[in-house]
Amino acid sequence: xxxxxxxxxxxxxxxxxxxxxxxxxxxxxxxxxxxxxxxxxxxxxxxxxxxxxxxxxxxxxxxxxxxxxxxxxxxxxxxxxxxxxxxxxxxxxxxxxxxxxxxxxxxxxxxxxxxxxxxxxxxxxxxxxxxxxxxxxxxxxxxxxxxxxxxxxxxxxxxxxxxxxxxxxxxxxxxxxxxxxxxxxxxxxxxxxxxxxxxxxxxxxxxxxxxxxxxxxxxxxxxxxxxxxxxxxxxxxxxxxxxxxxxxxxxxxxxxxxxxxxxxxxxxxxxxxxxxxxxxxxxxxxxxxxxxxxxxxxxxxxxxxxxxxxxxxxxxxxxxxxxxxxxxxxxxxxxxxxxxxxxxxxxxxxxxxxxxxxxxxxxxxxxxxxxxxxxxxxxxxxxxxxxxxxxxxxxxxxxxxx
Amino acid sequence: xxxxxxxxxxxxxxxxxxxxxxxxxxxxxxxxxxxxxxxxxxxxxxxxxxxxxxxxxxxxxxxxxxxxxxxxxxxxxxxxxxxxxxxxxxxxxxxxxxxxxxxxxxxxxxxxxxxxxxxxxxxxxxxxxxxxxxxxxxxxxxxxxxxxxxxxxxxxxxxxxxxxxxxxxxxxxxxxxxxxxxxxxxxxxxxxxxxxxxxxxxxxxxxxxxxxxxxxxxxxxxxxxxxxxxxxxxxxxxxxxxxxxxxxxxxxxxxxxxxxxxxxxxxxxxxxxxxx
Numbered sequence: 264x265x266x267x268x269x270x271x272x273x274x275x276x277x278x279x280x281x282x283x284x285x286x287x288x289x290x291x292x293x294x295x296x297x298x299x300x301x302x303x304x305x306x307x308x309x310x311x312x313x314x315x316x317x318x319x320x321x322x323x324x325x326x327x328x329x330x331x332x333x334x335x336x337x338x339x340x341x342x343x344x345x346x347x348x349x350x351x352x353x354x355x356x357x358x359x360x361x362x363x364x365x366x367x368x369x370x371x372x373x374x375x376x377x378x379x380x381x382x383x384x385x386x387x388x389x390x391x392x393x394x395x396x397x398x399x400x401x402x403x404x405x406x407x408x409x410x411x412x413x414x415x416x417x418x419x420x421x422x423x424x425x426x427x428x429x430x431x432x433x434x435x436x437x438x439x440x441x442x443x444x445x446x447x448x449x450x451x452x453x454x455x456x457x458x459x460x461x462x463x464x465x466x467x468x469x470x471x472x473x474x475x476x477x478x479x480x481x482x483x484x485x486x487x488x489x490x491x492x493x494x495x496x497x498x499x500x501x502x503x504x505x506x507x508x509x510x511x512x513x514x515x516x517x518x519x520x521x522x523x524x525x526x527x528x529x530x531x532x533x534x535x536x537x538x539x540x541x542x543x544x545x546x547x548x549x550x551x552x553x554x555x556x557x558x559x560x561x562x563x564x565x566x567x568x569x570x571x572x573x574x575x576x577x578x579x580x581x582x583x584x585x586x587x588x589x590x591x592x593x594x595x596x597x598x599x600x601x602x603x604x605x606x607x608x609x610x611x612x613x614x615x616x617x618x619x620x621x622x623x624x625x626x627x628x629x630x631x632x633x634x635x636x637x638x639x640x641x642x643x644x645x646x647x648x649x650x651x652x653x654x655x656x657x658x659x660x661x662x663x664x665x
Numbered sequence: 666x667x668x669x670x671x672x673x674x675x676x677x678x679x680x681x682x683x684x685x686x687x688x689x690x691x692x693x694x695x696x697x698x699x700x701x702x703x704x705x706x707x708x709x710x711x712x713x714x715x716x717x718x719x720x721x722x723x724x725x726x727x728x729x730x731x732x733x734x735x736x737x738x739x740x741x742x743x744x745x746x747x748x749x750x751x752x753x754x755x756x757x758x759x760x761x762x763x764x765x766x767x768x769x770x771x772x773x774x775x776x777x778x779x780x781x782x783x784x785x786x787x788x789x790x791x792x793x794x795x796x797x798x799x800x801x802x803x804x805x806x807x808x809x810x811x812x813x814x815x816x817x818x819x820x821x822x823x824x825x826x827x828x829x830x831x832x833x834x835x836x837x838x839x840x841x842x843x844x845x846x847x848x849x850x851x852x853x854x855x856x857x858x859x860x861x862x863x864x865x866x867x868x869x870x871x872x873x874x875x876x877x878x879x880x881x882x883x884x885x886x887x888x889x890x891x892x893x894x895x896x897x898x899x900x901x902x903x904x905x906x907x908x909x910x911x912x913x914x915x916x917x918x919x920x921x922x923x924x925x926x927x928x929x930x931x932x933x934x935x936x937x938x939x940x941x
Contacts, residue, residue: 277752466740468739470711471797473714474714474716474731474733
C-alpha cells in the first residue's frame with residue numbers, strides 16, 4: 264500500500280485529470296470568461312449606444328460655467344454622457360436629493376473654493392477633474408481664480424462625501440461580490456463532489472477501491488482533485504477579469520485597489536468553505552444510489568449553506584444593533600463562518616488574533632466534518648439500495664451494515 | 666495461514682449472516698467458497714478484505730497485499746485500459762515506471778494487448794472482466810479474493826483464467842474462489858468451504874474414496890441410471906458394465922462436492938467423512 268499522501272495524491276490526480284478532460288468543464292470555464300468580460304465591458308458598450316445623461320445640482324454656482332467645463336472635457340472623452348445642471352433653491356434641498364439618490368451631488372461655494380457635495384460618479388468625477396485642471400470657472404469669484412493661479416493649484420474643488428466614497432463603495436461591492444462567489448463555488452463544487460461520490464457507487468467501483476485505499480484517503484483525494492479544478496477555474500476567471508479591466512472604462516472606480524489582504528482572505532475562506540461543505544456533501548451523497556437522488560440527500564447541506572449566505576447578506580444590509588451582532592457571531596460558527604466570516608470585512612478590518620482564532624476553530628470543524636463524512640462514506644458506499652427519505656437518526660441503527 | 670477467521674459472527678441489522686463461523690486459508694492454496702445466493706459469500710470476502718468488521722470473533726490476516734475482485738464490480742468506464750490499470754498500480758504505491766511495467770505484464774497475461782489504448786466502455790463484458798481480473802494481480806499479492814471470476818467469460822477465456830489460477834498457485838499465491846460452478850471448484854480447489862446454516866463447512870476431496878457413483882445409459886439420449894459401488898468392487902463393476910455394452914457417462918467419488926453441497930442444503934449434512 265502506498266503512503267497516505269501518495270494515495271490521496273493519486274486519487275486527486277485522477278479526479279482532476281478525468282474531469283478536466285470532460286468538455287463540460289471547459290464549456291463552463293469559457294462561459295465564465297464570457298460572463299466576466301460581459302460584466303466588465305458591458306457598461307461601456309451599452310453607454311456608447313444609448314448615450315445617457317447625468318444630472319447634477321448647483322447652489323449659487325452658474326450652471327452655464329459647469330456645462331461649459333464639461334463640454335470642454337468631452338472632447339477628450341467621446342463616450343461621456345450628457346450633463347444636465349439643476350439649480351437647487353438651498354443646500355438643504357440639494358442634500359436631501361442626494362440622500363434620496365435623485366442626483367449624485369451638487370456644486371456650491373464654500374468660502375473661496377468650489378465644493379462638490381455627494382458621491383462623484385464617473386461623469387461628475389470627469390467634470391471635477393476638468394474644473395481642477397483647467398480652472399475654467401469664469402463665474403466664480405475672481406479672488407478664487409487668482410488664488411488658483413498664484414498657487415498653480417491643481418485642486419480647486421473640495422469634495423465632501425454624504426455617503427461612502429466611490430472607493431469605499433467599490434470595496435464594499437467587491438466584498439459582497441466575492442462572498443457571492445464563495446457561496447456559488449462552494450455549492451457548485453460541493454455538488455460536483457457529491458456527483459463524483461455517487462458515480463463511484465453507480466459504477467460499482469467503490470468496493471474494489473476500498474480494498475486498496477481507506478475511505479478517508481479516498482474522500483480526501485476526491486476533495487483535493489475537485490478542489491483543484493475549482494481553483495483552476497477561479498484563476499482563469501480572475502485572469503480574464505484582470506486582462507479586461509483596464510479597457511473596461513471602470514478604472515475610475517478603483518476596484519483594483521481592493522486590499523491584497525482581503526483577496527487573501529477570500530482565497531482562505533473559499534478553501535475553508537469548500538473543505539467544510541465538501542466533506543458534508545461527499546458524506547451525505549454516499550447515501551444516494553443514483554445521481555437523481557443527490558438533491559434529496561444533500562438538501563440539508565444546501566439549506567445550511569443558504570442560511571449562511573442569506574443570513575450574512577440580510578444582517579449586513581442593516582449594519583447596526585442586533586443584526587450586526589448576529590453576523591459577528593455567525594463569523595465564528597462552523598459552516599456559517601466561510602461566508603459570514605468573509606462578509607465581516609464590510610464592517611471594517613478584523614483584528615488578526617480574532618481571525619487566527621476563527622481559522623483554528625474552522626480547522627477543528629473541518630477535521631470533525633472529515634471524520635464524520637468518512638464514516639458515512641464507508642458505511643453507505645457499498646449500500647446499493649435506494650436511499651430512504653427518512654433521516655438517519657430516525658432509523659433503527661444497523662451497526663454492521665455496509 | 667494467510668487468513669484465519671475464528672468464530673465469526675456477523676449480521677446486517679437483525680438479519681444474521683454468519684454465526685460462530687470458522688475458516689482458514691493456507692498460503693499458496695486454491696480454496697473454494699460455495700453457497701446459495703444470499704448465504705454470505707460476498708460478506709465473507711468483505712470481512713476478509715477488511716471492508717466489513719465482524720460483530721464477534723477474530724480475523725487474523727497474515728498478508729501484506731490483497732487482490733480483490735468483488736461481486737459488485739465496476740470500472741471507471743471513461744478511462745483507457747492502460748490508464749485505469751496504471752492508476753490502480755500507482756494506488757498500490759508503485760512509481761510511474763514500475764506501474765507501466767506491471768500494467769504491460771498483466772495486459773499480456775490476460776490477452777488484452779489489442780485493447781491497451783481502448784476506452785473501457787468500448788470493451789465487451791468479457792474483456793472488461795479480464796481488465797478487472799488483471800487489476801487484482803498488478804502488484805505481487807499473497808491472497809486473492811475472486812468473487813465469481815468465471816461469470817461472463819466465454820469458454821476460451823475461462824480456460825485462460827484456469828491457466829492463470831495454476832500460475833498463481835505455482836507462484837505461491839493463495840486464492841479464495843467464490844463461484845456457483847461446482848465443476849470449476851472440483852477441478853481447481855484443494856479445499857472448499859460450503860456456506861450453509863450460517864457456518865462454513867469444509868470439504869476436501871477424498872484421496873481414497875470408499876465408494877463411487879457411476880452414471881450410465883444404454884444409448885445416447887436414453888435415461889441415465891445411477892449406481893453406487895464400493896471402492897473395492899469398482900474395477901469389477903466397470904468390467905461388467907462394459908460387457909453389457911452400457912455406456913459409462915460419468916464416474917465420481919460418492920462424497921463429491923455436488924452431493925455434499927446438496928445434502929447440506931437439504932438439511933442432511935453431518936460432519937463426517939469428507940467434510941466438516
